Amino acid sequence: MKIRRCAAVFLEPREEVAFELESLLGGGDGLRRERRWLALAPHIGEEVELEASERELLGRLSPGQWVEAGDLDADVASVLPRLLAEGLVVADAGPDDDTLARWRGRDEAFRRVHWHPLGATLHAFTRWEGVDAVQNSKDSRTETAVEMREVLGVPPVEAACRGDDGSRLKLPRAAANDFDRLLARRATCRNFDPSRQLPFDTFAQVMQRVFAAQAEVRVSDDTVFLKKNVPSGGGLHPMECYLVVQHVDGVPPGLYHYHAVEHALEPLPPPAGEGWEGGGLRAFIMDMVAQQHWFADAHVLVMLAPRFDRTFWKYRQHAKGYRVVALEGGHISQTLYLSATEAGLGAFITGAINEKQLEHAFGLDPVSQGALAICGFGWRGPVMETAELDPAGEVWAKSED
Ligand SMILES: Cc1cc2nc3c(=O)[nH]c(=O)nc-3n(C[C@H](O)[C@H](O)[C@H](O)COP(=O)(O)O)c2cc1C
Structure with a gap:
């Protein structure tokens, strides 16, 4: 069986931090920190945790050149089955194995699209499933502008300036026409x-x-x-x-x-x-x-x-x-x-x-x-139940107060 590395994969040394009561009671900072290595391969779309020997084998294989699996050095050969099963290493049209055939197909499909590996990885690993964005903003207390200011502190200034008032070349403001009114x-x-x-x-x-x-x-x-x-x-x-x-x-x-x-x-x-x-x-x-x-x-x-x-x-x-x-x-x-x-x-x-x-x-x-x-x-409804940004009252009648 001939093998090669999948077309694109990045390794991330991830630290996860969780609250830990024992640490707090023992005089620590109350946090448990765990580090692990994750492989991010866009044709897989799910993170794969890796051991040191698995990382080593990935680093030794070419994404382009096929090699005989039997020729692998003994120190890394034992981790090949897992990397094949996870799709990080692909096998050529050798054994009649559904998993291997599926990963080979995914990897080949990925290669045919000509993604830049960073773009592909960003896209693949920022996709959501089952996320409730409304609950998330409730939980983080960032639902309203006032809450955001309280929780997040002062935002960067709303309009950046370079130089002072005296150095600015003021531009004329044109009278509004139909296009301005549409905007x-x-x-x-x-x-x-x-x-x-x-x-x-x-x-x-x-x-x-x-x-x-x-x-x-x-x-x-x-x-x-x-x-x-x-x-x-x-x-x-x-x-x-x-x-x-x-x-x-x-x-x-x-x-x-x-x-x-x-x-x-x-x-x-x-x-x-x-x-x-x-x-x-x-x-x-x-x-x-x-x-x-x-x-x-x-x-x-x-x-x-x-x-x-x-x-x-x-x-x-x-x-x-x-x-x-x-x-x-x-x-x-x-x-x-x-x-x-x-x-x-x-x-x-x-x-x-x-x-x-x-x-x-x-x-x-x-x-x-x-x-x-x-x-x-x-069609817009008659009542603004959820906030819209209309400070000039262009869409909604301004309230009297
Ligand atoms: C790329 C993009 C993503 C946005 N995502 C959301 C969103 O998830 N939920 C939402 O209520 N509004 C969303 N908005 C709308 C913005 O909140 C809105 O444009 C902004 O508050 C300014 O208001 P305006 O569009 O009425 O001028 C998004 C706008 C852009 C451009």
């Missing part, structure tokens, strides 16, 4: 009105403006570049749009993929398992947005899911590749905010999402396509 009415919406259906045409118009291809450049039959209303690194437009539609006239509630060239919805099966059967779509949405109930009534939720393989086809193992893809999410989100605002709707974006559950529900392989953020849009 001013953009505020993250946290109060949707599920009792009001979104008209089909309004929904379609927002989708067309934000996600549709506006034109195309056909290089050859198999190589096409799209023009959209948002910029994209290399013009590759990797961002796919997956939808959960809740309250749109003429669109049955459910999961969809949006086809950017056809400007069409592709129905997907309902999310299966994980306790969503009983609670229906709303229970699934609550998990999507890490229990942020203020987003759960949005008429349409949009998962931004980049096809990394599309961008990394050009930007192979590129140091900026992942950053470029993430930045594109911001461009799309702002275009969605403004398109929704122009249509009299509210919009939001959240990065607090349970990616692993999303990948599972939408059938995405995280090595080539992942969940990056969730946006949404729909």
